[in-house]
Amino acid sequence: MPVYQRGYRNWEQSAKRGAPPWWAIARKGISSPLGSRRFMLLLMAALVPAVVKGGFLWFAWKMGDMGNLLTGGWTDITAVGFHHFLNTQILFVAIVTTLVGSDLIAGDKREGGLALYLSRPLSVRDYIFGKGLINLFYYFMVTLFPALAICIFGYLVTRGSTGMDMLLLIPVQTILYCLFAGTVLSLTLLAISAMGTRKVFVSLWWVLLLLGTEAISQVFFFINPWLKVISFTEMIHNAGHIFYGTETTILISPYASLAIVTAWSVGAILVLRKKIQPVVVVS
Amino acid sequence: MSAILKTERVSKWFGEVIAVNDCTLNAGPGVTGLLGLNGAGKTTLFKMLAGLINPSQGEILLFDRKLRRDSEVFRKVGFCPESDALFDWLTGYEFLVLMLRLMGFSGDELEQACLDALATVGLTDAADKRIGSYSKGMRQKIKMAQALAHNPDVILLDEPLNGMDPVSRRDIVKLIEQLGQQGKCVIVSSHILPEIETMTRNIILIHNGKLLAEGDVTEIREAIDDHPTVVAISSTDNRKLASILAAKELVAGVEVDQNDVIIRTDHAAAFYKDLPDWLVESGLEVKSIRTLDDSLQAVFEYLTGDHYGHQ
Numbered sequence: 001m002p003v004y005q006r007g008y009r010n011w012e013q014s015a016k017r018g019a020p021p022w023w024a025i026a027r028k029g030i031s032s033p034l035g036s037r038r039f040m041l042l043l044m045a046a047l048v049p050a051v052v053k054g055g056f057l058w059f060a061w062k063m064g065d066m067g068n069l070l071t072g073g074w075t076d077i078t079a080v081g082f083h084h085f086l087n088t089q090i091l092f093v094a095i096v097t098t099l100v101g102s103d104l105i106a107g108d109k110r111e112g113g114l115a116l117y118l119s120r121p122l123s124v125r126d127y128i129f130g131k132g133l134i135n136l137f138y139y140f141m142v143t144l145f146p147a148l149a150i151c152i153f154g155y156l157v158t159r160g161s162t163g164m165d166m167l168l169l170i171p172v173q174t175i176l177y178c179l180f181a182g183t184v185l186s187l188t189l190l191a192i193s194a195m196g197t198r199k200v201f202v203s204l205w206w207v208l209l210l211l212g213t214e215a216i217s218q219v220f221f222f223i224n225p226w227l228k229v230i231s232f233t234e235m236i237h238n239a240g241h242i243f244y245g246t247e248t249t250i251l252i253s254p255y256a257s258l259a260i261v262t263a264w265s266v267g268a269i270l271v272l273r274k275k276i277q278p279v280v281v282v283s
Numbered sequence: 284m285s286a287i288l289k290t291e292r293v294s295k296w297f298g299e300v301i302a303v304n305d306c307t308l309n310a311g312p313g314v315t316g317l318l319g320l321n322g323a324g325k326t327t328l329f330k331m332l333a334g335l336i337n338p339s340q341g342e343i344l345l346f347d348r349k350l351r352r353d354s355e356v357f358r359k360v361g362f363c364p365e366s367d368a369l370f371d372w373l374t375g376y377e378f379l380v381l382m383l384r385l386m387g388f389s390g391d392e393l394e395q396a397c398l399d400a401l402a403t404v405g406l407t408d409a410a411d412k413r414i415g416s417y418s419k420g421m422r423q424k425i426k427m428a429q430a431l432a433h434n435p436d437v438i439l440l441d442e443p444l445n446g447m448d449p450v451s452r453r454d455i456v457k458l459i460e461q462l463g464q465q466g467k468c469v470i471v472s473s474h475i476l477p478e479i480e481t482m483t484r485n486i487i488l489i490h491n492g493k494l495l496a497e498g499d500v501t502e503i504r505e506a507i508d509d510h511p512t513v514v515a516i517s518s519t520d521n522r523k524l525a526s527i528l529a530a531k532e533l534v535a536g537v538e539v540d541q542n543d544v545i546i547r548t549d550h551a552a553a554f555y556k557d558l559p560d561w562l563v564e565s566g567l568e569v570k571s572i573r574t575l576d577d578s579l580q581a582v583f584e585y586l587t588g589d590h591y592g593h594q
Contacts, residue, residue, distance in 0.1 A: 018389030028381050032372075112366040116429070119333045119362040119439075120385045121355055277336075 021122040025130030046092035050146030079244040092142040101135045102202040105193040135186035144178040177243040191268035194275035287468040293341035302327040304492040314463035316479035316486040317472040324492035361430035365441035371415030382429040400432035419446030512551040515543040517570040
């Protein structure tokens, strides 16, 4: 009797349900770069500003007003200081996210990996979430984690004189801001990565967006201060004033910046929805 | 036959191009071959079966559950894509670990499933090498391994023998046969008909987006009315037999070679019905009767209008 007429024998999958599929993607994407010694050195270099800030903090505490004069704004442990510190990390954010994130979707599209992922119990949403977490984790590595370390260090150095601000308020503000900024950056990088298949192409556009728009806005700022609006990072930073409760230093309102950045994110989601197809149809 | 994978009047179009047109088929336990020329719609149909693209119309059901709307049913599916859908920077083992984690495997079971899959396709020794360094045949094997590792009920293999050396090819054919014998629903896509013949006689033929036929190759032959057939008959006097048969209306052509009379007919069913009477009338002793083109290739060529090399 032919095999196909023998009737079906069911095989129940014995595997216990492990972690959700998006975690499998995120875990692999997070652990893979850590195997590179050069990348680890880069991550350590990204911690240097935090170490310097911590050192100056200790120095200023020991030296009193003299110390503050010597270290300038580095010893600022108010909300403004932390907001500023996160902004100064942008160069490391650009380098680390370019290395980690530019090939996340472009690579899968190039190698046809989307078909492998999406023929499994995994939705496009899971896929994007898993990939997005990779970007978010490395953004946190160079911004949130060092900032939180400074908070703890600052509290210890000042022997608690900063009170709940340093122990609770600033960490919560920093976490919320980093979640906001990290999500926007992550979605935007994924969208750019989904638009191409070449890592170089994605990297160039990403660096242009992060650093190029800022440089252009700096140049034209003197012509028209409103042109700050073209700076992607400035808009994120400006929206951050809402989280830290601080005053903006540019003409654009933080809420306007928040709206612009939200629009960026919605655009990125639309691009991802359109571009992430398991099968590329060549007409 | 109990159908595991069903399509119900499935169509898929891209703009004005209809890739798959009103296709209804059932695939049950065992190996089923999906055959079609390039551009026939075979790949589109296959990708719809794998849940990678949604049909424009109709439904695809796996265990009576809608495929795309229920991502959980993908736990029961193993898909081996045609393209080199691999991550060259991972080792074979790491690749399988990632694929199995997506399926919900973890811990010891994950490791065991990886090792079993690698052993099944004969890649245990190459498990720790990067996929980028694999040969074409090894890449095909690791793709097979990821399709089988989670012990799926339905296995979709798109051109699985591409680029394999003869020994690997034999091993994989054997493996596919075994999977079918275990009762798994294995669908193998290929454009090389003899390749499919080595694995199964249960085929689905597709051409220009339309399903031409589904079932056993001989059943398909029987289902075709008035199809051209080439028959070789060996008798004690082939020239006499040729002259007798040439006079028959049902015979379209006769040739005599060293051992046989080669007869071509366009009405196979009627020909086979009358042939015994003609042979008795001839008074000749018949040594053998063989159908020369009872292969998938012949069926396919007839069905697609390319019989005897003519469109």
